[in-house]
Amino acid sequence: xxxxxxxxxxxxxxxxxxxxxxxxxxxxxxxxxxxxxxxxxxxxxxxxxxxxxxxxxxxxxxxxxxxxxxxxxxxxxxxxxxxxxxxxxxxxxxxxxxxxxxxxxxxxxxxxxxxxxxxxxxxxxxxxxxxxxxxxxxxxxxxxxxxxxxxxxxxxxxxxxxxxxxxxxxxxxxxxxxxxxxxxxxxxxxxxxxxxxxxxxxxxxxxxxxxxxxxxxxxxxxxxxxxxxxxxxxxxxxxxxxxxxxxxxxxxxxxxxxxxxxxxxxxxxxxxxxxxxxxxxxxxxxxxxxxxxxxxxxxxxxxxxxxxxxxxxxxxxxxxxxxxxxxxxxxxxxxxxxxxxxxxxxxxxxxxxxxxxxxxxxxxxxxxxxxxxxxxxxxxxxxxxxxxxxxxxxxxxxxxxxxxxxxxxxxxxxxxxxxxxxxxxxxxxxxxxxx
Amino acid sequence: xxxxxxxxxxxxxxxxxxxxxxxxxxxxxxxxxxxxxxxxxxxxxxxxxxxxxxxxxxxxxxxxxxxxxxxxxxxxxxxxxxxxxxxxxxxxxxxxxxxxxxxxxxxxxxxxxxxxxxxxxxxxxxxxxxxxxxxxxxxxxxxxxxxxxxxxxxxxxxxxx
Numbered sequence: 290x291x292x293x294x295x296x297x298x299x300x301x302x303x304x305x306x307x308x309x310x311x312x313x314x315x316x317x318x319x320x321x322x323x324x325x326x327x328x329x330x331x332x333x334x335x336x337x338x339x340x341x342x343x344x345x346x347x348x349x350x351x352x353x354x355x356x357x358x359x360x361x362x363x364x365x366x367x368x369x370x371x372x373x374x375x376x377x378x379x380x381x382x383x384x385x386x387x388x389x390x391x392x393x394x395x396x397x398x399x400x401x402x403x404x405x406x407x408x409x410x411x412x413x414x415x416x417x418x419x420x421x422x423x424x425x426x427x428x429x430x431x432x433x434x435x436x437x438x439x440x441x442x443x444x445x446x447x448x449x450x451x452x453x454x455x456x457x458x459x460x461x462x463x464x465x466x467x468x469x470x471x472x473x474x475x476x477x478x479x480x481x482x483x484x485x486x487x488x489x490x491x492x493x494x495x496x497x498x499x500x501x502x503x504x505x506x507x508x509x510x511x512x513x514x515x516x517x518x519x520x521x522x523x524x525x526x527x528x529x530x531x532x533x534x535x536x537x538x539x540x541x542x543x544x545x546x547x548x549x550x551x552x553x554x555x556x557x558x559x560x561x562x563x564x565x566x567x568x569x570x571x572x573x574x575x576x577x578x579x580x581x582x583x584x585x586x587x588x589x590x591x592x593x594x595x596x597x598x599x600x601x602x603x604x605x606x607x608x609x610x611x612x613x614x615x616x617x618x619x620x621x622x623x624x625x626x627x628x629x630x631x632x633x634x635x636x637x638x639x640x641x642x643x644x645x646x647x648x649x650x651x652x653x654x655x656x657x658x659x660x661x662x663x664x665x666x667x668x669x670x671x672x673x674x675x676x677x678x679x680x681x682x683x684x685x686x687x688x689x690x691x692x693x694x695x696x697x698x699x700x701x702x703x704x705x706x707x708x709x710x711x712x713x714x715x716x717x718x719x720x721x722x723x724x
Numbered sequence: 725x726x727x728x729x730x731x732x733x734x735x736x737x738x739x740x741x742x743x744x745x746x747x748x749x750x751x752x753x754x755x756x757x758x759x760x761x762x763x764x765x766x767x768x769x770x771x772x773x774x775x776x777x778x779x780x781x782x783x784x785x786x787x788x789x790x791x792x793x794x795x796x797x798x799x800x801x802x803x804x805x806x807x808x809x810x811x812x813x814x815x816x817x818x819x820x821x822x823x824x825x826x827x828x829x830x831x832x833x834x835x836x837x838x839x840x841x842x843x844x845x846x847x848x849x850x851x852x853x854x855x856x857x858x859x860x861x862x863x864x865x866x867x868x869x870x871x872x873x874x875x876x877x878x879x880x881x882x883x884x885x
Contacts, residue, residue, distance in 0.1 A: 312811050313818050314793035320822045341829030345858060348780040349773040357779060358748055534755050541751035566741040574787030577780035
């Protein structure tokens with residue numbers, strides 16, 4: 290077997306990692322390595338030709354246009370304080386139980402995930418809102434940070450999810466199917482995180498208390514206020530399910546509905562719109578640079594023929610599909626402690642995807658699995674991105690407490706990963722109803 | 725002087741905002757038109773594809789200037805100013821080289837499209853005006869990188885990230 294392509298591809302990956310370690314933006318690192326590698330293999334002029342058109346091709350794909358629209362929808366909801374309403378509603382339901390505030394945070398994160406596709410945005414929003422509230426009720430820094438960091442990851446699994454859109458873009462899978470496949474694992478995550486909080490407080494009762502019980506009418510008002518958010522989510526998912534509109538159209542409908550909702554609440558101001566679009570453009574600018582970088586890097590990986598050689602190599606090892614999944618899982622967990630989740634997805638999917646297709650693993654199932662394992666990386670010490678987001682917002686909390694707080698939730702994630710491996714129907718049942 | 729140049733990045737971002745909102749409204753109208761009035765907006769998909777490319781590249785200069793691109797966090801906590809400056813110089817070299825090359829290559833593509841008058845499939849829109857805008861946005865990104873570098877390298881406590 291000729292290992293040349295694997296060595297070439299490996300060198301390209303190593304170069305990207307070295308540049309990333311030097312703090313070069315991930316998109317630029319992939320662009321530089323992709324361009325130089327492609328120029329080395331195919332010549333300078335063909336590389337310039339590709340560089341002049343590939344970035345446009347990459348960002349103008351219709352399937353990817355869903356991403357900025359969902360980011361805009363999340364930022365509009367955030368600027369209009371809809372996250373506060375979600376938190377209040379979750380508090381009204383479970384806030385008075387032991388650990389209820391932490392559970393409210395997880396519930397609100399799940400609710401916010403329905404209108405925001407970003408984990409970091411969810412974690413940052415909740416850290417600002419729920420953090421001080423929990424502190425006031427005597428919760429430990431570990432439980433505060435653990436529940437917010439892990440709850441934040443719900444933003445990328447509960448649809449609409451930016452990560453799933455990127456996976457769909459990279460593998461040409463249906464965004465609709467992926468969104469439906471993520472629904473049950475997302476709900477399981479919410480339940481498991483809440484159970485984790487109760488179990489954690491069983492062993493460490495001093496780490497959390499409970500909030501005041503609200504009168505019934507106040508509870509009903511708090512729940513009533515979030516009905517429109519669930520209504521928007523229901524319209525998006527039903528529209529997708531019935532084929533009434535495509536993913537991009539659902540995102541546009543979501544944006545307009547959120548604007549109408551904010552207008553009806555009387556909160557629509559120029560400042561609010563400006564803040565939301567400014568934040569969106571900032572996110573979109575950085576996300577699309579990664580897309581551009583990944584397109585150039587994937588050109589290089591394709592010309593090295595690395596993915597095909599990796600498929601042959603895995604074939605020669607005669608691994609079972611479960612073995613392949615466990616190897617990929619181990620690679621993701623190791624990478625997750627070092628790398629950003631987006632970079633992980635962009636760098637690994639072009640190599641892993643042909644392998645899983647060859648092994649007969651369902652690509653939709655793998656998409657959910659990959660996003661969950663990437664999520665795991667977001668909260669894995671030492672450098673999970675969500676941990677730093679929390680540290681940025683709650684600066685007085687030592688990093689050690691944040692790490693300690695996330696460990697119980699990592700066990701919950703492991704249980705969820707095991708569940709979807711043992712019962713693939715958790716992911717595949719709803720998409721099967723669609724077809 | 726620098727404040728005035730900074731505004732270019734804001735104008736570019738405002739352009740991206742306007743296009744993004746326009747695309748959201750256009751797509752919404754297309755859905756409503758198609759589903760309720762049996763009258764879709766012609767060429768929506770094509771406009772969205774081209775429009776998203778404009779959004780992407782017009783959004784980049786401000787992201788470069790504010791240094792909001794996603795980077796790894798390995799060496800965020802370093803305290804050594806000299807090391808920080810070396811990292812900034814390295815970052816600048818890589819960013820300016822590849823973005824200039826990309827801007828140059830896109831300008832060449834725009835010139836090529838002007839010559840061969842290539843158009844989109846459905847609405848038969850000329851590609852070249854969009855490519856000129858994209859190329860211009862890339863050159864503005866190059867300018868943003870230069871200003872970011874000047875701002876940081878002469879700063880007493882530069883931001884490495």
